[in-house]
Amino acid sequence: MSELSPRLARLKFRAWHRGTREADYMIGCFFDRFHAEWSDEDITLFxxxxxxxxxxxxxxxxxxxxxxxxxxxxxxDRMMKLDYVEIPRD
Known part of the structure; x- marks a missing residue:
């Protein structure tokens, strides 16, 4: 696993620290699943x-x-599919 650039590391933190668990999972899992394939333009949009x-x-x-x-x-459109959300069940 490669180390994230400082820009992506900040985005990962922000994606996973939203304020509610629901938003953390939705936005954080979306980032984790797709960020590696994003262009600079995609990163800016995110x-x-x-x-x-x-x-x-x-x-x-x-x-x-x-x-x-x-x-x-x-x-x-990709975010709306919701198939990237992984919720741990204890």
Missing amino acids: ETIIEEEDVDIMGWALGTMSVPEEYRGPMI
């Missing part, structure tokens, strides 16, 4: 998206809120 409120990001991913025009595209 940096912007995760500055939004958790309820908005989760609403877009769950399809309960419409996605703002600036975020519509492959990243949010």
Whole structure:
């Protein structure tokens, strides 16, 4: 496993420290599953998206809120599949 760049390490931390467990799993698992295949443009988009409120990001991913025009595209489409969320069951 290769070490993350400082930029990606910051994003990983931010993705996994959202404020609620639900958002941590949704956004953190999304980052873990897909960041290695992202272009610089994708990384910049993710940096912007995760500055939004958790309820908005989760609403877009769950399809309960419409996605703002600036975020519509492959990243949010992929997030909406929800097949990347891994919830540990103790």
